Amino acid sequence: MSDATLRPATGLHLPGLSALGPLLALILLVVLGAFLNDNFLSAGNVTNVLARSAFIGMIAVGMTFVITSGGLDLSVGSMAAFIAGVMILAMNALLPGMGVGVPLVLAGMAIALAVGLLAGLGNGLLVTKARIEPFIVTLGTMGIFRSLVTWLADGGTISLDFGVRQFYRPVYYSGLFGVAWPILVFAAVAIAGQVAMRHTRFGRYCEAIGSNDKVALYSAVNVDRIRLLTYVLLGLLVGLATIMYVPRLGSTSGSTGMLWELEAIAAVIIGGTALKGGYGRVWGTVVGVLILSLIDNILNLADLVSPYLNGAIQGVIIVLAVVLQRGKSAA
Amino acid sequence: MSVVAPVLELAGVRKSFGPIEILHGIDFALAAGEVHALIGENGAGKSTIMKILGGFIAPSVGEVRLDGRPAPYHSGAEAEAAGVVVIHQEFNLAPDLTVAENIYLGREIGRVFLDHRAMRAGTQALLDELDSPIRPEARIRDLPVSDRQMVEIAKALSRKARVLIMDEPSAVLTSREVEVLFRQIERLRAQGVALLYTSHRLEEVTRLADRVTVLRDGAVVRRALRGELTEDGMATAMVGRDLEDIYPRKRHHPGEAVLEVHGFCVPPLVADVSFALRRGEVLGISGLVGSGRTELAEGLVGLRPATGEIRRNGVPVAIGSVREAAARGMAYLTEDRKERGLLLDKNLRENLTLSTLARFGAPFLSAAREEAALGKAIADFDIRAPRRDMKVGNLSGGNQQKLLLAKTLLADPEIIIIDEPTRGIDVGTKSQIYAFIDALAAEGKSVIVISSDMPEILGLSDRVLVMRHGRLAGDLAGERISETAVVRLVMGTAEDAAGNPHHV
Numbered sequence: 028m029s030d031a032t033l034r035p036a037t038g039l040h041l042p043g044l045s046a047l048g049p050l051l052a053l054i055l056l057v058v059l060g061a062f063l064n065d066n067f068l069s070a071g072n073v074t075n076v077l078a079r080s081a082f083i084g085m086i087a088v089g090m091t092f093v094i095t096s097g098g099l100d101l102s103v104g105s106m107a108a109f110i111a112g113v114m115i116l117a118m119n120a121l122l123p124g125m126g127v128g129v130p131l132v133l134a135g136m137a138i139a140l141a142v143g144l145l146a147g148l149g150n151g152l153l154v155t156k157a158r159i160e161p162f163i164v165t166l167g168t169m170g171i172f173r174s175l176v177t178w179l180a181d182g183g184t185i186s187l188d189f190g191v192r193q194f195y196r197p198v199y200y201s202g203l204f205g206v207a208w209p210i211l212v213f214a215a216v217a218i219a220g221q222v223a224m225r226h227t228r229f230g231r232y233c234e235a236i237g238s239n240d241k242v243a244l245y246s247a248v249n250v251d252r253i254r255l256l257t258y259v260l261l262g263l264l265v266g267l268a269t270i271m272y273v274p275r276l277g278s279t280s281g282s283t284g285m286l287w288e289l290e291a292i293a294a295v296i297i298g299g300t301a302l303k304g305g306y307g308r309v310w311g312t313v314v315g316v317l318i319l320s321l322i323d324n325i326l327n328l329a330d331l332v333s334p335y336l337n338g339a340i341q342g343v344i345i346v347l348a349v350v351l352q353r354g355k356s357a358a
Numbered sequence: 359m360s361v362v363a364p365v366l367e368l369a370g371v372r373k374s375f376g377p378i379e380i381l382h383g384i385d386f387a388l389a390a391g392e393v394h395a396l397i398g399e400n401g402a403g404k405s406t407i408m409k410i411l412g413g414f415i416a417p418s419v420g421e422v423r424l425d426g427r428p429a430p431y432h433s434g435a436e437a438e439a440a441g442v443v444v445i446h447q448e449f450n451l452a453p454d455l456t457v458a459e460n461i462y463l464g465r466e467i468g469r470v471f472l473d474h475r476a477m478r479a480g481t482q483a484l485l486d487e488l489d490s491p492i493r494p495e496a497r498i499r500d501l502p503v504s505d506r507q508m509v510e511i512a513k514a515l516s517r518k519a520r521v522l523i524m525d526e527p528s529a530v531l532t533s534r535e536v537e538v539l540f541r542q543i544e545r546l547r548a549q550g551v552a553l554l555y556t557s558h559r560l561e562e563v564t565r566l567a568d569r570v571t572v573l574r575d576g577a578v579v580r581r582a583l584r585g586e587l588t589e590d591g592m593a594t595a596m597v598g599r600d601l602e603d604i605y606p607r608k609r610h611h612p613g614e615a616v617l618e619v620h621g622f623c624v625p626p627l628v629a630d631v632s633f634a635l636r637r638g639e640v641l642g643i644s645g646l647v648g649s650g651r652t653e654l655a656e657g658l659v660g661l662r663p664a665t666g667e668i669r670r671n672g673v674p675v676a677i678g679s680v681r682e683a684a685a686r687g688m689a690y691l692t693e694d695r696k697e698r699g700l701l702l703d704k705n706l707r708e709n710l711t712l713s714t715l716a717r718f719g720a721p722f723l724s725a726a727r728e729e730a731a732l733g734k735a736i737a738d739f740d741i742r743a744p745r746r747d748m749k750v751g752n753l754s755g756g757n758q759q760k761l762l763l764a765k766t767l768l769a770d771p772e773i774i775i776i777d778e779p780t781r782g783i784d785v786g787t788k789s790q791i792y793a794f795i796d797a798l799a800a801e802g803k804s805v806i807v808i809s810s811d812m813p814e815i816l817g818l819s820d821r822v823l824v825m826r827h828g829r830l831a832g833d834l835a836g837e838r839i840s841e842t843a844v845v846r847l848v849m850g851t852a853e854d855a856a857g858n859p860h861h862v
Contacts, residue, residue, distance in 0.1 A: 226722045228715045235712055238701045245661065245690070245698045246713035246765075247680040305703060 048351055049297055049314045052344075056321045063329040072324070074207055078199070080320040081209035082107070085268040087291040087312045088220040089261035093161075094295050095224070095307030096257050097237040098154060101165040103265050104287035105172035106146050110269040111279035112176040114139040115187045127190045132198075135273075140266040146172070147262020151255035169288065177281035184280040192277035199274040209271040216264065220309040230307070233257060237304025293341065294319055297348040318344065363426065364389050365552045366411060366442060366521050371420035373406055381406055381576045383420070388521060388552040393543060395563040396556045398573030399596055399812055399845075404556050407573070408523050411554065412444035413437030441520035445510045445527060451498045457481055458494040461513045484512040488542055504535035511542055522546065523554040528562055529648060540566060558646050560589040560849050572596055593849060597812065597841040605789075605817030606796035612820060613637035615672070616804050617688075617773055622666035624650070624657035627828040631666075635773065635806060640799045642819030643808045644844050650828035651808045652693060655775045659683035659690040684713070689771035691762060693778035693808070695755075699762045702751030706743060707732045709750050709761060714768045735764035740790060756787030763794060774798060775806040780814060792818060812841055826850055 060067040086103050093100050118135040125131045146168070153164040179185060187195070202208050224230035232253045235243045244250050273279070296302055297318060298311025319341055326334045364387035373381040381403050388394050388411075398404050409415045410422060413431040422429040424440060431437040434444065451460050458474075458481040467473040467480070481494035490508050498506060507527060514522055524543075528536045543566060547553060557563055563570060570587055572580035572595040580587070580595040587595070617635040622628070628650040635641055643651050657664035660677040668675055670686050677683050683690070692698040700709050707728050711718055718727050735741060739760040743753060750758060759780070766774065779795065780788040795818060798805050809815050815822055822834045824847035832847040834840075 222722070226725075228720070228723065231708065231712070231715060231723065234704070235701055235708070238703055239697070241698045242701050243712070245680060245692055247684045247769075248712065249679075249681065305701075 046299055046308070046311070049299060049311055049318065049348065053314050053318050053321070056318060056325065060321060060325045060328070063325060063331065067325070067328060070205075072328070074210070076317075076320050076324045077210045077213075078207045080316050081213035082268045082272050083287060083290050083294065083319070084213045084313060084316040085216045085264045085271075086261070086287060087294040087316050088216050088309055089257075089264035090291045091220065091224070091295050091298070091300050091307050091309050091312045092230075092233050092257040093261050094292070094300055094302060095230075095237050095304055096233040096254055097240060097304030098161040098254060098257060099165060099292070100150060100161065100258065100261055101288045102146070102150060102169040102172055103261065103291060104284040104289075105169045105176070106143070106262070106265050107269050107272065107284035107287060108176045108279055108281070109172040109179075110139050110142045110146070110266055111273050111283060112179045112185050113142050114269065114273060115185045115277075115279060116179065118191055119188050122188055122191060127194050131191065132195055135195075136270050139270050139273075140263060143262040143264070143266025143269070144259060145262070146265070147259040148255070150262070151258030154258065155251040155255050173281065176279065176283070180280055182281065184278050186278040187273065192274070195274040195277070197274070199271060212267065212271060216267070217309060217313045220312075224307050224309045229253065229256065234305060234307060237301070237306070239305075290316075290319060293345045297345060299348075302349075315348075364423075365425060366429075367423045368407070368410065368417070369421055369423060371407075371410060371417040371422070373410065373415070374418045379418075379576070381410075381417075384576075384578060386571060386578065388554055390520070390552050391547055391550045392568040393547055393553045393555055393566050395567035395570045396554060396573065397558075397560070397563060397570065397592060397596060402573040402596070403576040404573060405525065406576075408444060408525055408554070408556070411521075412442060412523055414444075438517050438519075441518055442523070443514040443517055443519040443521070444523040445507070445514060445525065447525045447529065449506050449510055451506060451509060451513075453497070453499040455498060456494065457485075457492055457496050457498065457501075457509050457512075460498060460509060461494075461516050480516070481512070484516055487515070488512055488545075502535075504531050504538065507531065507535075507539065508542070511546075515546075519551060521552045521554070524556070526556055526558065528557055528559060529646075536562070558849060560592050563592065564589055589849075590846075593845045594842060597845055605813075606792055610638050610640065610799045610820055612639035613802070616670065618667075618669040618672075619658070620667040620669070622654070622657065622664060622668070624653045624662050624664040628654045628657060628664075629828050631825075631830050633823055633830065633833070635804045637804055638799050638802045639820045640795060640805045640807060640818050642815040642822040643806060643825060644810075644812070644815045644822055645825035645831070645848055647810060649825040649848075651825050652777055653828070654825070655690055655777055655806070655808060658775065659688055661690070680713075684769055684771070687770075687772035689766045689769055689774050691766045691774065691776045691779070693781060695758055695762050696751075700750050700758055700765075703749055705747050706736075706741070706750060706753075706761060707746070710735055710765050710768065713765060731768065735761070735768070739764045739794070754783075756783040759783055759787065759791065763791065767798075771803070773804045773806070775808070777808045778811075779807060779809065780811065788814075812844065815844065816841055824848055 066072055090100060090103065114135050117138045118131060121131055121134055125134065150165055150168055153159050154161050198208055200207070203211060224233070232243065232248050235246070235248060236250055236253055240250055294315035295312050297315035298313070299308045300306060300311060322340050322344065323337050326332055326337050326340070367387040368384050371381055371384045372379060384407060386407065396404055396407065410417050412434055413429070413436055414434045416432065424430065424442070429440070431440050431442070452463065455463070458477045461481050461484065462477045467476045478494045485492050485494065488508060488511065492501065492505050492508060498509065501509070527539060531539060543553060555566060568584050570582045570592065571578055572592065574596060614637055615634040616637050620632045622631045631654055645651050653662060656662045658668065658677070660679040660683050668677060675686055677686060696702060701712070710732050711728050715723065718724055732746065736743070741757050741760045741764065743757060750761065753761065776795065779791050795805055795807065807815065807818050816839060819839065822839050822844060824831045824834070824844060826848065831850065834843055
């Protein structure tokens with residue numbers, strides 16, 4: 028016991044410096060961006076950055092729960108491509124019967140969510156019932172989904188029917204009160220995720236399982252069910268992200284969603300969630316996603332550094348975030 | 359005391375951990391060519407003495423002498439180099455390496471490339487010397503426990519051990535394997551190796567030991583030469599201590615049976631256990647570490663697959679998980695509070711409410727209700743935490759245990775199984791925990807206390823079950839509960855309540 032001072036418990040806690048670190052980095056990036064390019068803070072650019080962040084963001088929120096409970100999911104990028112492929116093929120197939128309209132789009136959305144749920148269920152069952160390491164399971168399903176979508180596309184591109192595409196486009200490009208739909212959906216997911224992590228049993232159990240799954244088991248927590256749920260939730264969120272992604276381009280191919288899994292994991296880690304599990308911070312994940320998108324955006328806007336170095340800078344940020352976290356736990 | 363000059367000795371050794379002294383001036387000598395048995399109850403100080411002899415820990419006062427001079431080692435590795443080798447209960451072998459690789463681990467033959475042939479040949483020679491059929495290429499993982507023991511012995515020999523310290527080597531062996539072990543011990547003795555042997559099986563001590571040293575509460579209470587002490591004499595010497603008055607005045611008034619267990623088996627260890635637990639009683643379960651007490655308890659609350667009949671208030675029930683046990687009003691407090699009981703990197707509140715979280719609001723948890731529950735637990739169980747939001751890992755062992763008790767009782771169970779209620783905590787907290795247990799029984803709950811601490815079992819229990827080798831060895835109640843009676847049942851040197859002989 029290093030700290031023997033008697034201090035009464037307080038209801039409110041200010042996050043420590045290490046928790047604020049990512050937030051400070053984000054603010055710094057915004058200031059830097061505004062300084063480098065006048066266009067940076069324009070409504071168009073902000074919408075662009077946030078809307079692009081939304082896909083990875085929704086996935087990263089789900090990933091936060093998986094990682095917090097001691098798991099990992101490498102398959103989300105290929106899963107998104109696969110869901111997009113199935114969704115587009117299904118909508119094209121349903122088109123003659125249903126015609127262009129809201130029912131067809133809703134059917135496509137339902138199919139995307141269903142496929143996401145099943146894919147997450149598959150990952151989760153392999154982890155909890157077959158007792159295979161999450162890394163191995165999702166490395167396997169990553170390859171399977173990627174290969175399946177390439178096969179469905181016959182090595183090329185799967186495209187949504189042109190008429191349907193025009194009808195579906197506003198789901199990405201328009202919005203409510205001037206805020207684009209993907210941003211609104213992402214914000215809703217992030218808030219719900221933060222509340223779920225902090226104020227519900229599910230979030231508490233995720234942290235307990237990641238902290239020590241034996242203790243959770245001995246404490247009457249249904250460890251397998253919670254773990255399974257984190258993968259199902261992530262699958263559903265990948266489905267949701269795909270629903271917002273498909274109207275953007277109206278097509279998918281074998282290279283859709285490439286490396287999304289690494290960006291999502293990076294965002295979670297930058298945000299302060301422990302990679303070994305036990306502690307999750309959803310708002311941190313959102314900050315992490317924004318940091319990664321802003322770096323990309325600033326490099327594209329400013330001529331300072333070649334955009335080709337984007338990956339290198341993101342890599343440095345990730346390593347730096349983990350080093351700073353370690354400094355916290357050692358102190 | 360002996361004509362032969364001792365190889366290894368302890369002179370006036372005291373050892374304290376923090377403020378608590380657990381060895382009080384031990385003089386002890388090991389001579390070449392003898393088997394010296396060190397016996398005593400759990401917690402008497404055997405392991406500490408072995409750790410000091412083997413160089414793993416240093417005495418607080420006094421010294422270790424090798425060949426009459428202060429021992430030149432300060433670590434286990436240095437002790438091995440000096441010829442003092444300890445064989446631990448949990449073996450020190452790399453399970454994925456072969457026998458030969460393990461034996462030469464850290465001193466491989468060869469410069470740039472390993473000389474596998476020479477190491478295999480050397481291993482084979484060692485194993486031949488021990489008359490062992492183990493192949494040098496076998497992986498440790500694939501070997502039965504007795505063979506692993508043999509590999510440990512071969513490894514000790516390869517390090518030219520002059521002193522071999524064996525911590526309950528027979529505990530994990532079958533009787534046939536024990537015979538093999540004994541032949542090796544006798545062979546080593548003939549070669550002039552000094553052997554220290556500990557065992558809870560007193561008949562082995564009678565058979566093997568040239569000298570016996572009996573420990574009780576960190577002090578030597580008896581030294582004897584071969585033939586001077588009977589097994590009963592050893593048991594009596596190991597016990598014989600007044601119960602301190604840290605125990606509550608028991609005498610509860612047990613009511614009807616709330617739990618009946620019939621033909622209960624928890625594979626692979628626990629077999630055919632039957633007993634009944636009554637309302638308002640404290641039932642003690644005694645037995646050696648490894649006798650199946652924890653496995654029985656974990657089987658009852660659904661943590662391990664088990665077969666047999668469980669009746670709760672006369673109704674047969676199936677319990678497949680901790681949740682189902684909780685729904686039947688049963689709770690289990692683990693012996694391993696750091697790995698299975700508490701989340702060490704979480705705060706008090708999150709730990710307290712973990713197993714009863716559903717009561718604190720759905721869908722959203724009420725932090726205020728959780729804080730209120732914590733406030734009540736801190737007051738009721740006298741949990742002393744400098745700060746309420748501190749990590750549980752930074753609490754003292756006693757406060758951790760009180761928090762764990764509070765957490766277990768928050769579910770308001772009718773049957774509480776407490777495994778090692780006071781392991782590693784100080785006397786003051788012990789008596790508090792005893793008072794909690796007593797109060798539970800007094801208010802009509804039923805408590806099962808599993809403990810290796812003999813005075814604890816005797817001081818708390820209305821009735822005592824003794825387990826040995828996964829079975830019930832006896833059942834003592836009322837006047838028949840005595841330390842000697844329990845120790846006899848634990849060791850298997852006496853007849854049980856029904857008069858059936860229970861020899862190993």
